[in-house]
Amino acid sequence: MSTETEAVDAPEPSYLAATRGWKSWLFSVDHKRIAIMYLVATTLFMIAGGVMAGLVRIELFTAAGDLLDADQYNRAFTLHGSIMVFLVIIPAAPAVLGNFVLPLMLGARDVAFPKLNLASFHIYMAGAALLLVAMVLGSFDTGWTFYTPYSSTTVGPVAWALTGVFILGFSSILTGLNFIVTIHKMRPPGMTWLRLPLMLWSIYATSAVQILATPVLAITVLLLVIERAVGIGIFDPTLGGDPVLFQHFFWFYSHPAVYIMILPAFGIVSEMVAVHSQRSIFGYKGIAGSSLAIAIVGSLVWGHHMFTSGQSIYSSVLFSFLTFFIAVPTAIKVFSWVATMYKGRIQFTPPMMYVFSFLALFMIGGLTGVVLGALSIDVHLHDTYYVVAHFHYVMMGGAILTYIGGLHHWWPKMFGRMYPMRLANITSALVFISFNLTFLPMFVVGSRGMPRRYYEYLASFESLNQIATVGAICLGVSLFVTLGYLIYGAIWGEPASENPWNAKSLEWQTASPPIEHNFHYQPVVTGTPYDYDGAEPGQKVKVAEASK
Amino acid sequence: MFDPRFWMPESVNALAEGTDTLFMFILWVSVISMVVVCGAMIYLAVRYRASADVARDNPPRDHLGLEVTWTLIPTVILMVIFYWGTRDYVRMSIPETDAMEVRVMGQKWFWTFDYPEQGIRLQATEELDAKNVKEGRPVGLVVPVDTPVRLVGSSNDVLHSVFIPSFRMKKDVVPNRYTTTGFRATEEGVYDLFCTEYCGTKHSGMITKVTVLSQAEFASFVEEAQEAAEGPVDGATLFASSGCAGCHSVAGDAPAGGIGPALYDVFGREERLTTGDTVLVDENYLRESIENPVAKVVEGYGPVMPSYAGRLSEEELTALIVYLKGLGSDKEAPI
Amino acid sequence: MGATHHATDQPEWVASFFESAEQQRSAASMGMWLFLAQEILFFSGLFMAYIAYRFLYPGTWLSGAEVLNKWMGAANTVVLLTSSLTMVLAIRDLQLNKTASSVRWIWATVGLAGVFLVVKAFEYAHKFHMGIFPGGHYEGGAVEGMAGIFFGIYYTATGLHALHVIIGMGLLGWLAVKVKNGSVTGENDVLAENLGLYWHLVDLVWIFLFPMLYLVK
């Protein structure tokens, strides 16, 4: 029992129990409840996106187009990509884990604008609803990249989907805005910038990217909607419009967006590797700084998606050059995480398992990104399955799996209960294996020349595709098991103590699950969130004399 | 796995040599970095596992020397990769002078190759390719060996992309602007050509071959083609070669639906339009349907048919219309 | 909520999760600045499209600008600048606790915004009359080249800006009410300041659009 729960006579109810009824959830301005609502929503959408992936993979089991017809297939992968990107991976880490831990780690009672936070969630649901409408109206077949002029001419409810994306964009902007202000203005005494947990640094960088890049996506899709509605001609070649301009607009957002996806994962790994190695993080400044470096350089490399699009050679060369610089700050992080294990006291807990799997998978994803960054090679690999494999390694293997690992790390704090550890360890291994089974073969078919977005392909690619399909099924199953035991743990699991991992940051120094207002007392911060060697007082929640 | 052939088909493009070597170089860099990072990870995980009692006194929180090293080493390697990739890319993108020009035109969902110097046009549709294979004629894009070729691409509707894996070559074709690239084939043979820019329903069907002939064979091939071009234009062949067959069935028992209406017996039939009113299919309507398809869109279909205005000569148009009229009335058997 | 949550000497308009009025105020205004940043980036997308096509079709852009009515544009610029001024006065009076006149200034701002929209409406009407429609519907003939795109951008940009003006009018009306019934006051004036900032942004965007579309030679 902690000093602080003794301090108050009648222990306060947790945020879960504080109030009852669905209204108390849907309209709650408590960042923790909003996080849980995001958790439920994103998980459901992830399953939906996964089902679409399933359809895609089963169709590709044979070289001939049999299960689906061409148009259905095109809709399947478009939905898969759009759902996974706009409804799952962009909100997942920031809006679920970010929302939950940001004020707790910071030592604040809530985010700066709780009402705005709730609004973001409602806006998010509205955007999702529009995508749903688009699905019901026969769905859209543009690919998640919405390239013009195909997207401006194809028949179907594309405008609904685009409006959905537009609205989702604003949800993401407002969340980012909220978080940045929170980190600037809600820090308790002594929480200097260099004492922020690294999770908060990466959330900060993520939010910055969200605010700087997303508006451009908003105007882009808006222009496309208007183009389809009244034909203003901006993207219509028959009126002199320039189709490639759209690609610049789109990637100006969507490359930075990939760092919206991965930066939170970097933060999660930083926390998990330190806590589960029971040792202060190595190279704090390097990791924090590189997050910002990535956020900045990351917004200058969008052209690497357009090496074959007909953009000028000079811009291609420039973009390729900048692309390689992205790899450097990332390298710094990777090495620092590994170094953090040195002289640690490594616990083989599920979160640590996900750290291991992250390092391996993200390395593969990142290094193949470097391959794609090399101009001459990208000419060969562009729009082949090599690219598909690359971005699944970074998005699914890097971002999503780490997000799931983060859930394992903070689950006891979120629900005050533990999930079955051994099962979790075994499943994490299964996920890792089946993931590679799914996506490693794609590198090979890709470099051998199999283009993406093909619903029937040359027979010579068949065997490798069958391995991938089998892998995908195993992957789906293992993820369902994961979901299963997490839910089980949240409801029937062992009650978890305040600080089951013996972590040092503030969120572990209040009840699990936390009380509605997070802390009884104003936290005071006198050191870093990683002092396992007890060198300095660290970050504590002070017991106010008042209550004695 | 460390043999380029495992990853990629034989490279037969003189301009692209270097690509594979760079690919293998980065592969090695990657393998080494993987071994270093994951190796270190596993070693540390075992050595410092919680149960082990090893010296853990004052673990370092940072180490400037180390951090600088692992910042610089990747930077250097990456700069090497950048230089290498860029050099080869520029070589590919600026085709050799005195190259033979071929104009590639992408259109839903087939390719047209124009040879301005030879004054011939080749087309690649599923039907035509099959026909050529059957009759043992060269398929798809036909080029001479050891001759620099400049591809000038454009599109008639949406984005497409010419991708020839064996040439390590890819270029989008874009409506309303020209994109150029080039190659020099070093081996005679037949290679795959894919469309790699998503373009709708038959994106994955928009594939054909590149046939590389010896200089002599190519010369005679060109002559044949030129004679054929002189000769009378035959509607049936045009229908196959212009990609019509890709969307329109001409079989009597064609099932309803499909991308475009079945054209069996089209002449003289009453056609309901999306606007609701109906038209009688006569020569003028047929002509309009080909030159400006979106003007009158048949009910139950999208406005996806590209315009052929300017793509077909006057006599070709008439030949097509004659052919279409013939359909159904047993004068002319559908191909 | 915990006993020690906030010091009792806080005015009631400070939310429970803030330590002090100062913290709340600075948070609110930083939030607004970030919001404005993203607004600017939003419009910058349009500016980029404008610039890209200006390079592609300089001729069209020149003759396009010719067609636009400079005088109406200029008039509107003056109107908006004045409205920014009245907004500043409104906030000053609010801080001097001259509530009544503050409210008057706010309504003045709303009024000027209205004038702006009327003028814009006349401009649009005139163009439609000349058959100047965006994109494929263009049938004006007055402009050579890719007129459709020029006016496509023109209508989108000015339309989005007008939308911001309308939203602004709504917000300012709401503010006027809150000031009148005393829920926004001299010391709790952050809402007024933020809406002021928003209004200056709307003004600023026009300051960019006007020369870009009407004047640039």
Ligand code: HEA
């Ligand atoms: C989470 C998302 C994410 C992340 C983090 C990345 C990271 C990177 N990506 Fe990726 N990318 C995508 C998501 C992502 N990407 C998506 C979705 C697409 C396709 C979109 C579509 O077309 O549908 C794409 C496509 C894509 C392309 C275009 C391919 C094409 O279409 O032709 C390119 C080309 O440059 C690229 C490059 C990179 C690079 C250089 C990185 C770097 O940031 C990686 C840096 C990391 C490392 C390099 C590993 C760690 C480094 C070390 C351990 C040091 C040792 C390394 C060396 C010595 C080199 N990506």
Ligand code: HEA
């Ligand atoms: C976050 C992003 C994300 C994720 C996670 C995935 C996951 C998967 N993707 Fe996807 N994919 C994309 C983003 C993603 N993809 C994008 C952007 C494209 C490009 C689309 C385009 O070209 O336009 C694409 C395209 C794409 C293709 C190429 C289609 C084509 O080009 O023709 C293929 C083919 O195999 C594929 C397969 C898969 C598979 C098998 C998975 C599997 O990993 C799926 C695993 C199963 C699930 C995820 C469901 C089960 C989940 C749960 C039970 C929830 C668990 C939750 C908790 C524990 C909280 N994807």
Ligand code: CUA
């Ligand atoms: Cu043409 Cu894809």
Ligand SMILES: [Cu+2]
């Ligand atoms: Cu990118």
